[in-house]
Amino acid sequence: MRPNALRLCLCLLLASLTAQAGGTLRVLAWPGYADPDLVQAFERQHDARVEVTFVTTDDDLWERASAQGGESFDVLAVNLAELQRLVNRGLVVPIKPDGIPNTRHQLKRFRDPATLPALQRDGKLYAVPYTYAEMGLIYNRKLVKTTPTSMAALWEPRYRGRILLYEGSSHNFSMAALLAGISNPFQLSDANFNKTVKQLIALRANRPLLYSSPEDVVKLFRTKPVALAFGNYGGQQIKALRASGQDVGYIIPSEGALAWLDCWAVMMGGRDNPLASAWINYTLNRDVSRQLTLRHGLSNTIEPSTDSTEEDKLVWLQPVEDPERRAQFWQRILSGYRRGMF
Known part of the structure; x- marks a missing residue:
């Protein structure tokens, strides 16, 4: 192979490896779900860039999530009620459980399909619980x-x-x-x-x-x-x-x-982006999930809540x-x- 051709092949190979290692993840979330230092740690781990857009109402979330047929974002945080709306409109895609091994750390009531049937549709998983209040x-x-x-x-x-x-x-x-x-x-x-x-x-x-x-x-x-x-x-x-x-x-x-239960779901825009599943898995890391409680007073799905909430009234x-x-x-x-x- 001529030197120029070899050099070109090496450049293409390096570009391909860089693309596989890096990439961009577009996250639609609520305040407290993607703190800057935690985002930066994810970016370092995956040699990636994360773009976070925060919403403050379900109306705002729906407007942004439904724009361009769900192609504007890769992953979003959404409550169970709004999730059904997204599934009905075809704005989110099924999640492969094998790609999110940290679900094994979650409390049983959040990983047992029988306790939260709204997470699934036609036997396919569409969201993973993250936090509730x-x-x-x-x-x-x-x-x-x-x-x-x-x-x-x-x-x-x-x-x-x-x-x-x-x-x-x-x-x-x-x-x-x-x-x-x-x-x-x-x-x-x-x-x-x-x-x-x-x-x-x-x-x-x-x-x-x-x-x-x-x-x-x-x-x-x-x-x-x-x-x-x-x-x-x-x-x-x-x-x-x-x-x-x-x-x-x-x-x-x-x-x-x-009471709401917010979950991570993969949008149409993230159906071919491996960073979407990687992000969900990352947030279910015990130390990362714990920050929800320590910093923001939110319950996480990894540790039992110490709150004395009267659960029968929820x-x-x-x-x-x-x-x-x-x-x-x-x-x-x-x-x-x-x-x-x-």
Whole structure:
């Protein structure tokens, strides 16, 4: 072989090996799921580049995940309810369990298909559990002298202008429906939908402040006389608030609390990217998962929770009847627009 041809072959071989060793991983996740130092450690291990996009509401996640038919990202963190929506639209692909050996470290209830059938469809695995939390009620001990027992406290006129609500639409509908005693807060009939809308209009009249992240909550507690907050992020919010010096309490309401289980799923964009499975496996490393709890107050799927949460009161999120309709009406409620709502 001539020297120039040999040199060309060697260059092509090196380029091929580099491509195999490196590459780019596009991650769509929630705050706290991809801390910079942990991302950098993954990049060093795999000689790769990781691009992380954070979302703060399910509405935002859906908009980004559904763009370009799921080709915009390789892997995403999504709760079980939203996962069904992604599977239905063909935006995520089945996961090969053999490519994620660290699942063997997970607690049995998170790796036994019988306990979480929503992870599978037609016998194929579509997601791997990562973290979970309940959505309880946070109260400021300095402003709320008697410990509340129900989410109904958010509607009390004495707290007008001093309550925090999560910005996303779907959870607010489900929370209000659960409080109203609707048997299935995730599948609302037209009559129950209208009933819930009226409840949310009444809640809007209590002049709530809105937040989208745990950091927002800390900032608002520091700058506003916040008495009560719907704790969409559960323990993550409590940890952040207490770390900032806030004297807050936290309860699981008597009517029960919505609870989410976030999982990693592989999107259409990552179907041929080995880094997608490598990332999921990496986050299930015992030391990496533990950081969820140590840094952010979130429960992980590796270690038993030390929280005294009343688990019999937890209502695990399910797919809702019409997420687009919920989002549309929630924006109308926030804006005060009511024409044609009923």
